[in-house]
Amino acid sequence: MPKEKETDIPINGIDQDEVNPEVENEVQAEENAAELSLSEEELTALCREHVCPECDVMQKAEADKLRALADTENIKKRLVREAEDLKRYAGESILGDLLPVLDNLDLALVHADHADESCKNFIMGVDMTRKIFLDTLKKHGLEAVEAGRGEEFNPEFHEAVGMATEDELGDNTVAQIVQAGYVLKGRLLRPAKVMVNKKS
Numbered sequence: 001m002p003k004e005k006e007t008d009i010p011i012n013g014i015d016q017d018e019v020n021p022e023v024e025n026e027v028q029a030e031e032n033a034a035e036l037s038l039s040e041e042e043l044t045a046l047c048r049e050h051v052c053p054e055c056d057v058m059q060k061a062e063a064d065k066l067r068a069l070a071d072t073e074n075i076k077k078r079l080v081r082e083a084e085d086l087k088r089y090a091g092e093s094i095l096g097d098l099l100p101v102l103d104n105l106d107l108a109l110v111h112a113d114h115a116d117e118s119c120k121n122f123i124m125g126v127d128m129t130r131k132i133f134l135d136t137l138k139k140h141g142l143e144a145v146e147a148g149r150g151e152e153f154n155p156e157f158h159e160a161v162g163m164a165t166e167d168e169l170g171d172n173t174v175a176q177i178v179q180a181g182y183v184l185k186g187r188l189l190r191p192a193k194v195m196v197n198k199k200s
Helices: 021-036 040-050 056-088 092-114 117-139
Strands: 142-144 158-164 173-179 182-184 187-190 192-197
Touching: 092 117, 092 182, 092 187, 117 142, 158 173
Parallel strands: 158 192
Antiparallel strands: 142 182, 173 192, 182 187
8 A cells, every 4th residue: 555645734724734934933923022011910910929938038928018017107106296396285385484473472472471461462463473373374284393392302392492401391392482393294394403302
């Protein structure tokens, strides 16, 4: 029986013998170009499919991402806290500037003890003015620092400006208040200036 002649099966309707190597190279180049023209999203998806989640690069990237998120959250919290503090203590500088007025009213009342009877009404007017002024400042959160005579010296709220030696008072206690101190909404605005008792 005579052997039949082998025939090439045509690929894509083209006989294999008819394919030109140059045409084949062009087809290959077009396929490569098509592979390279992927969108950013497609490239990211491909990377995710092929990168091992356990590899160092992936773990470092994940750690960096978490660190950046934590930093962002901390910045947000700090900004909110600073905005609240700004609102809460907005009047701090104004109230601080008004304290010398209160000091002068206190000083006038200290010297009123030596005034004669004719100044009684004037002294009463100064005292009433001081009380109204202090009440107005209290509405804005200003309060006097507790610094009574014989009270324990507290460096958080008291500033020692001198020493006294009085036997009837205990050691390290307030002997005299030189200037009143004030607290604004829990924050020290000015410490009370005091003389501290030291027994010899």
